[in-house]
Amino acid sequence: MSLKIYDWPTGPFPARVRIALAEKGLLSKVEFERVNLWKAEHKSAEFKQKFNYSGTVPVLELEDGTIIAEVNAIITYLDNLDDNQFLTGRTAAQKGVILNMTRRAELEVQEAISTYFHNSTPGLGPQVEIYQNKEWGIYQLEKGLRGLRHFDDVLQNQPYVAGDEFSMADIALIGGMLFVSVMNIEVPSDLKALLAWYKKVQERPSVKQQADLGFLDG
Numbered sequence: 001m002s003l004k005i006y007d008w009p010t011g012p013f014p015a016r017v018r019i020a021l022a023e024k025g026l027l028s029k030v031e032f033e034r035v036n037l038w039k040a041e042h043k044s045a046e047f048k049q050k051f052n053y054s055g056t057v058p059v060l061e062l063e064d065g066t067i068i069a070e071v072n073a074i075i076t077y078l079d080n081l082d083d084n085q086f087l088t089g090r091t092a093a094q095k096g097v098i099l100n101m102t103r104r105a106e107l108e109v110q111e112a113i114s115t116y117f118h119n120s121t122p123g124l125g126p127q128v129e130i131y132q133n134k135e136w137g138i139y140q141l142e143k144g145l146r147g148l149r150h151f152d153d154v155l156q157n158q159p160y161v162a163g164d165e166f167s168m169a170d171i172a173l174i175g176g177m178l179f180v181s182v183m184n185i186e187v188p189s190d191l192k193a194l195l196a197w198y199k200k201v202q203e204r205p206s207v208k209q210q211a212d213l214g215f216l217d218g
């Protein structure tokens with residue numbers, strides 16, 4: 001099996017797929033092709049038509065040309081390549097709770113901080129940021145900080161984001177924490193359960209390699 005992923009090697013969203021690939025032991029099966037976000041290659045008509053109408057990365061291309069272009073969908077595909085679906089859940093309840101907490105981590109943290117990045121900072125530059133709303137970005141930053149506090153509450157009562165085991169939901173929150181770190185946003189020191197969880201998950205080999213590897217280096 002050979003898979004191809006179009007991405008930006010140090011981006012917080014692509015990092016989530018790399019973590020999932022490593023967790024599933026599939027990193028060696030994948031060819032990565034860089035899409036230069038700083039040159040707006042992901043916003044070109046060709047990229048949108050061929051790979052992803054939404055103009056984002058990562059995008060997974062299967063051997064038969066099938067395209068899967070959302071992080072959670074890519075992880076779901078990868079997790080179902082064998083019969084050990086520990087990232088997306090084995091039972092109906094696990095699948096539901098994991099997806100619920102994955103989306104909450106995206107909506108309340110990673111996408112909130114990403115919106116701040118694209119609206120209230122130079123973001124990926126004027127070729128990409130053709131519309132910005134500074135105030136909206138600041139509001140989203142505050143939402144992201146509230147989200148971190150929510151997950152601190154969640155993690156005071158359970159070891160992982162969706163319950164007793166590491167899952168796709170933890171990977172989503174790791175993506176949020178990578179964006180927080182890349183943006184040099186300080187995580188309040190009283191969020192002890194969140195910080196302890198982050199320290200714990202960073203010990204996983206799949207995560208160790210995904211420190212914020214200079215995403216903003218362009």
Ligand SMILES: N[C@@H](CCC(=O)N[C@@H](CS(=O)(=O)O)C(=O)NCC(=O)O)C(=O)O
Pocket residue numbers: 008010011012013014037042055056057058069070071072114124128
């Ligand atoms: N909904 C998409 C969002 C993906 C996304 O925002 N990817 C970022 C990659 S990175 O910023 O994390 O490297 C992107 O393409 N950003 C470029 C842009 O938004 O212009 C998903 O979940 O896959």
